[in-house]
Amino acid sequence: MTRVLVDLLFFTGRKGGMESYAREIYSRLAADDPELEYVAFASSELAVQGAPWFPGRVIDSGVSGEDRIAWARGELFAVSRAARRLGAHVVHCPANxxxxxxxVPVVLTVHDLLAFRHPEYVPGAYSRVLRTMIRAAARTARRILTVSAASRDDIVEFLGVPAGRVVVTPLAGSAPSAVEPIPRRPAQLLAVGNRMPHKGFETLLDALARIEPAHRPTLVITGSHGxxxxxxxxxxxxxGGHVDLRRWLRPDELDRLYAESTALVFPTRFEGFGLPPLEAMSRGCPVIVSDIPVLHEVAGDAAVYVDPADPDAIARAIRxxxxxxxxRERMSRAGLARAAAFSWERTAAATRAALLGAASVPVTEP
Structure with a gap:
């Protein structure tokens, strides 16, 4: 039996797409797998919340994922110590x-290289810390998984990793939680994401202001903390009368917004994948997204593409x-078809195969 230690120090319930990734994958891996046993090395927050979706033991690391210094030390040193102590044969680090x-062999999932490709979007000192930690993790990793061809290309360019060591395992949309259909509101836009500058929300608000008040829709923007x-x-x-700023929402709350909104607007300047458009499409919600390569990977011909730096272009696309x-009906049908091409089951199976493959090759600590 191969024991997998899963590094969940980052998982606090407030980290968005990377938490969705871990939850969706491990909820699809079997607790009674005849070849793999899973052990989670969890943040103190996750240990309190519980992880019923995880197919194995959950161990409280005593490390807070919200304390950046404690979390960084945990990633750099505590994970490897725990792997040896628990007799793990392979470690999966699913969050960069x-x-x-x-x-112990490490399989690392790198979601994006924002701090490398666009360091101007990450606070100065923190950007340097992120780059240092990601480089160190990539050097240590036996295999690297990533979520898009665009991220794979960045990994090869910025980390110097041979393309053959990088496996693309795309994300997928989660299943809708609502059983009964929810009627769409006639003029409600939705935007989803944190408040980092590359998300483009200020440009989106500028675009909204350029739409004459008589035709201006309501815009709901989720993802705020404090x-x-x-x-x-x-x-x-x-x-003020057209914008509803929401906190970070539970999955069921966000699911309802996807279902009732007229369209999702995703004006980001950079993504490793772009999960919100895929989530929206899987619920039949039309999507207006940035014209960047990774979102073409995700949305194909189902989206309307706009220049994320051009508020006039965004306003025209919204109108x-x-x-x-x-x-909208065409986009809804195309989006449902596009979203169906992505599968968490395939992503989970590819992750399982990578873990088994990495565990079969012993490594020597430098």
């Missing part, structure tokens, strides 16, 4: 970071989609 050194930095922008642009029920 992992041990500085490890006698005081929302977009609130002053909304006030300055006079959009065009809102004004055409026939186009």
């Amino acid at each position: 970071f992992g041990p500085l050194r490890s006698r 005081d929302d930095p977009l609130a002053p922008v909304v006030e300055r642009l006079g959009l 065009a989609v809102l004004d055409s029920p026939a186009e």
Whole structure:
């Protein structure tokens, strides 16, 4: 029996796509697998919350995933120590970071290289720390998984990893939680994401302000923690009656918004994959997304593409989609078909194969 230690130090319930990735994959791996046994090395937050989706033991690391210093030390040193102590044969680090050194083979999932491709979007000192930690984890890893061809190319370019060591395992949309259909609101846009500058929400608000008030839709923006930095922008642009700033939502709350919104607008400047458009498409919600390569990987011909730096172009795309029920119906059908091409089951199976393959090759700690 091969024992897999899964590094869940990052998992606090507030990390978005990387948590969805871990939860969706491990909920599809069997607790009674005849070849693999799974042990989670969990953050103190996850240990309290519980992880009924995880197919094995959950061990409280005593490390807070919200304390950046404690978390970084845990990634660099505690994970490898726990792997040796627990007799693990392979470690899976599913969220960009992992041990500085490890006698146990490591499979690392790298979601994106934002701090390398666009360091201007990450606070200075923190950006340097992220780059250092990701480089160290990549050097240690026996195999690297990533979520898109665009991220694979960045890994090869910035980390110097041979392309043959990188396996693309795309994300997928989760199943809708609502049993009964939810009617769509006639003019409600949805935007989803954290408040990092590359998400493009200020440009989106600028675009909304350029739509004449009589035709201006309501915009719901989720993903805030605490005081929302977009609130002053909304006030300055006079959009208080048209913008609803929401906190970080539970999956069922977000699911309802996908189902009832007229369209998702995703004006990001950079993504490793772009899960919100796929989630929206899987619920029949039309998507307006940035014209960047990775989103073409995700949305194909189901989306309307816009320049994320051009508020006038975003405003025109919003009006065009809102004004055409026939186009929305076409986009909804195309989105459902596109989303069906992605499968968490395939991603989980590819991850399992990578773990087994890495465990079969012993490594020596540098």
